[in-house]
Amino acid sequence: MPVSRQELFDVLSQLGRALANGHRLALLEHLAQRDAPVEELAKASGLSIANASQHLQHLRRAGLVTARRDGRQRVYRLTDERIPRLLTLLQEVAETHLAEMERLMGRLFADDDAGETLEPMTRAELQRALENGEVTLLDVRPNAEYQAGHLPGALNAPVAELESMLSALPRDREIVAYCRGVYCTFSHDAARLLHERGFQVRCYQAGILEWRAAGLPLAD
Incomplete structure (x- = not known):
């Protein structure tokens, strides 16, 4: 039939x-x-x-x-490496066409600095900065998630432990913090703390979810 x-x-x-x-x-x-x-x-x-x-x-x-x-x-x-891409596409479509998403995103990150200091960094900008050795990359997720896979060259600095690690971070170059995905607040919390302590800092605007969705390699 x-x-x-x-x-x-x-x-x-x-x-x-x-x-x-x-x-x-x-x-x-x-x-x-x-x-x-x-x-x-x-x-x-x-x-x-x-x-x-x-x-x-x-x-x-x-x-x-x-x-x-x-x-x-x-x-x-x-079950499939394409699932992060599926989640990323859902987020992108929702953020483009659902006004409620824009309103909620504004509330989620309402405490972010309005200046350029915390302006998010795109994936293309981050790739260029890493290739040129211009930034220190911080993975601010819990250690178990970092150990399972992280962006190449990233140092693990869980946001809950970041305060005790400040003396080991460079003050003469930009720091970029990233976490799980676009709705994860860890990187924003870390960036605010670092900014308040006088560091040059930005967030990777998406996180490891978007990195995986783009098919880019991870380190372990």
């Missing part, structure tokens, strides 16, 4: 239904940082373990995540 185009669209809609929940998108963003057990994912997303497990099962049925046993833990991971 011939397959209709509608049947194909109906199957495709299964993916859309799996993504139609903010908690699931947050879980995917976290898994774009590293493989993680359900307990960690629940804590990171503010969910109970039971609710996180339910959302992960939706994502698993849609083929977006898979799981393996590691002792007593069930560890989840993304």
Whole structure:
């Protein structure tokens, strides 16, 4: 029996239904940082373990995540390197066409310095600066995420520990801080702290999610 185009669209809609929940998108963003057990994912997303497990099962049925046993833990991971690109495209389309996204983004980073000191750096600008050795790159995510993969040449300075690491940072060159993605506040918190302490600092405007989505290499 011939397959209709509608049947194909109906199957495709299964993916859309799996993504139609903010908690699931947050879980995917976290898994774009590293493989993680359900307990960690629940804590990171503010969910109970039971609710996180339910959302992960939706994502698993849609083929977006898979799981393996590691002792007593069930560890989840993304099934496809294209998933960060999918998340990035969703964000870009939403920010272009949904006025609510612009309003919320403004509130999320309302405390940022309005001057050029904290002006975000694009991926192209960051690549050029790294190639020319012009900046010190800081990954301000937790160490476990840094160890799972980071931008080449980045130093790990978790935002919670940054205050104690200031003496090791250069004052004669620009520092660029980055974190998980465009909605992650770690890099903005780090940049504000560094700016207040007299450092030259900017944020990479997106984060490791966009870097991965562009197919650029990571170090481990």
